[in-house]
Amino acid sequence: MSDTNFNHILIKGFNERNTELATVVFVDYESMFWSLYNIYGETPKLDVFYEDIKKRGRLIDKIKIFGDFSKPEMKDELSKIRTITNDITNCESTNSETKKDYTDFIMLDHVYQMIITQPTIEQYILVTGDGHFHSVATFLRTFNEKVVGAYGVKGSLSSQLVNCSSWAVEISPQSDIYNQYINKILDTIQWAERNNIIPTFKKSVEVAARYHKGERVKFASALSKLIEEGYIEQKETLSDKGVNLNALFPKWALINKHGLLNLNN
Structure with missing residues (x-):
C-alpha cells in the first residue's frame, strides 16, 4: 500500500497521568487490518501506531498481536508486525463456523489470564473495534480498578466498547489524502457520463486506477463509501445493446453542495 499518513484522534478523555501507568497492549490485528482495508483501502502503518x-x-x-494470518493479504503483514514485536499469536481456525470469532476468543482468554497472573498491571490497551470486548473492558474497570484504553479504526469502533473504556482513540487516514480518491473516482464517473458511457462500479474503479495511476482497492473503497453515504445510487439499467447493467447514478447536486468534486485536485 502507499505511504499515506494516519491520524490517531482522541475521542474520549485521556489523563496525562496514564503515561506513567504500567501498561500492556493487546491488538486484534484482524479487526485493525480488515477495517482499514475495507473502509479506506489501506493497511496499518505500524511505526506511526507504535x-x-x-x-x-x-x-x-511486548505488544501482543492476535490474528488469522492465513489469507494472502494478512501473510504480507507479518514482516511489518515483527518490526514492533515478535509476540504474535496466529489464530487460524479450520472450523468455518467459529472462524470469525476465534481471534476474539483467544485474545480475550489471554487478557483474562493476565488479569490473574499479573495483578500489578495498571492499564490495559485494547486495539480492536469489536463490541465483543466491552465485557472485559467493564470487568477491568469496575471489578479490578484498571484503566482501559481502546483503539479502533474510524467507522468500525464499537460505541459500546468506547462507553466501557476509560479513554479511546480513532485511527484513520489523513482526510486530505483519502479525499483525493473520492475526488478522482467522481471525476472518472463524470467523464463516463460526458461520453455517454453508463458507469458501473467495476469499470469505474478500473478506469480510475489506470488513468490516475492509483491502487484499485483505494478507488473501490472510496466508491463504496460514496454509495454507503448516499451520494451515489446503484440501479439496474439496460445498455444500448440490451445488456442489464448495475449502473451508478451520482446525486451531483448533493455532491457539489458538499464540495466532494474538486477538479483542481
Whole structure:
C-alpha cells in the first residue's frame, strides 16, 4: 500500500497521568487490518501506531498481536508486525463456523489470564473495534480498578466498547489524502457520463486506477463509501445493446453542495 499518513484522534478523555501507568497492549490485528482495508483501502502503518501507543502508557511487555494470518493479504503483514514485536499469536481456525470469532476468543482468554497472573498491571490497551470486548473492558474497570484504553479504526469502533473504556482513540487516514480518491473516482464517473458511457462500479474503479495511476482497492473503497453515504445510487439499467447493467447514478447536486468534486485536485 502507499505511504499515506494516519491520524490517531482522541475521542474520549485521556489523563496525562496514564503515561506513567504500567501498561500492556493487546491488538486484534484482524479487526485493525480488515477495517482499514475495507473502509479506506489501506493497511496499518505500524511505526506511526507504535509511536502513538508509547505516549499512552509505560509499556512493561511486548505488544501482543492476535490474528488469522492465513489469507494472502494478512501473510504480507507479518514482516511489518515483527518490526514492533515478535509476540504474535496466529489464530487460524479450520472450523468455518467459529472462524470469525476465534481471534476474539483467544485474545480475550489471554487478557483474562493476565488479569490473574499479573495483578500489578495498571492499564490495559485494547486495539480492536469489536463490541465483543466491552465485557472485559467493564470487568477491568469496575471489578479490578484498571484503566482501559481502546483503539479502533474510524467507522468500525464499537460505541459500546468506547462507553466501557476509560479513554479511546480513532485511527484513520489523513482526510486530505483519502479525499483525493473520492475526488478522482467522481471525476472518472463524470467523464463516463460526458461520453455517454453508463458507469458501473467495476469499470469505474478500473478506469480510475489506470488513468490516475492509483491502487484499485483505494478507488473501490472510496466508491463504496460514496454509495454507503448516499451520494451515489446503484440501479439496474439496460445498455444500448440490451445488456442489464448495475449502473451508478451520482446525486451531483448533493455532491457539489458538499464540495466532494474538486477538479483542481
